[in-house]
Amino acid sequence: MRKVVIPRAGGYDRLTLQTQPDPTPAPEEVVVTSEAIGVNYADCVIRMGLYASAKEYVGWPITPGFEFAGTVSAVGSAVTDLAVGTRVFGVTRFGGYSTHVAVPRHQVFPLPARFDMAQAAGFPTVFLTAYYALFELAHPRPGSTLLVHSAAGGVGGALLQLGRIAGCRTVGVVGSSHKVETARALGAEVVIDKSREDLWGAAEKAAPKGYDVVLDANGVSTLRDSYRHLARPGKLVIYGFHSMLPREGGRPNWVKLAADFLRTPRFDPLSLTNANASVLAFNLSYLFESRGVLEEAMGRLLAWVDEGRITPPPVTRFPLERVAEAHRALESGSTVGKLVLVP
Structure with a gap:
């Protein structure tokens, strides 16, 4: 897989693209091959070394990213309700800037029929x-x-x-x-x-x-x-x-x-x-472990999506290798809606 790695705090030059082995799912995890990755201002704060939970949970080096959309490519032995090939989107506490993401099953949701991959990747956070x-x-x-x-x-x-x-x-x-x-x-x-x-x-x-x-x-x-x-x-x-x-x-x-x-x-x-x-x-x-909060919130949000009461934010796409440009644009304050990385 390819992933963005930040070795230590700094500017845009810290966003390095590396090749690493694909992840193997733990029993209650799924692996998703990402087709789109949401970019959030928090990712920029992580890169600068100022995001407290990033220091608490990961430290350096770190791969930023809280959200993604793609296709399930592997499931853990305890996952029985999600098949390989299913189109999904989800959330992850860091690690999202990657072509492959392994996350707990409860953090992945079916792709809404009204969304494309980029819209779904920019939705959950x-x-x-x-x-x-x-x-x-x-x-x-x-x-x-x-x-x-x-x-x-x-x-x-x-x-x-x-x-x-x-x-x-x-x-x-x-x-x-x-x-x-x-x-x-x-x-x-x-x-x-x-x-x-x-x-x-x-x-x-x-x-x-x-x-x-x-x-x-x-x-x-x-x-x-x-x-x-x-x-x-x-x-x-x-x-x-x-x-x-x-x-x-x-x-x-x-x-x-x-x-x-x-x-x-x-x-x-x-x-x-x-x-x-x-x-x-x-x-x-800090809330991703609060499974009840996550499931209730996403359940209501997706129901409103299905009813047409929620529309996805406007999306601007950047290739994964242009992640520094995405961060620069987001920090400028000139953007509208969401920025999404496309591997």
Whole structure:
């Protein structure tokens, strides 16, 4: 098999393509020959050496990647309900940037009839993230108003669609004018283009009484104001810190990172109680062992796919050997939807 290996933290030059023996499945595993591999911003953070669970579970060297789609090429001795040749997609805690992936059976799902391989490979990480943020943590009521940052990206677009399913009013924030129509098509009732208008002035106009839920992966650049614009009661859900990391060059600016860390707001429990507000956060990579959560979430998501209530995000494809270009594009903040590697 061919796989991307990162020997140690660094820039795009650390993404090396290696040839290694194909994996052999353990009794409860399946091996999938990948036809498409999802790329996520977390993969860039892993490459920079800043992703905590990557250090905890793997260390160096590491192969990034959380999602894939392809054909089952081998099954373990305990797997009796999945045949070789079945078209599937799934999730893996690291190791996804490879032509062959061995994963536990419960992390693989039948390919939806409405998706091609690239669409399926770009589906699970962003939609599971959005699902957990919205339905496991925020629990918005029908009619709630949501503010979704990075609304034309993978998770942001998924949040807009799931917010519509939940009966919520969604306000999406985008960073460039070419992303406005994408966010609107995914369900945003109001789209704030912060490249052309004041973000928080527009946010107050769209929801004068504040937001029932704010979903924020930006980090220090917006967290404080996201909290300030909550309704009472309101919930701020945090799932990333993108603004603390570089937009170009592929390497963290350690001085900026330290300064941003010091500027990141700390939420005092007494103040939270008095404000009737909640701050919630999570990291999807720690949840793959929670089989019940994974199966319930994917079951509901795939049912909505079959009903036509969820559409896959727009996909931009890169050959596997151009993985560095994919990382560079994703870090630039100019992309829409998902990026997918094609072996």
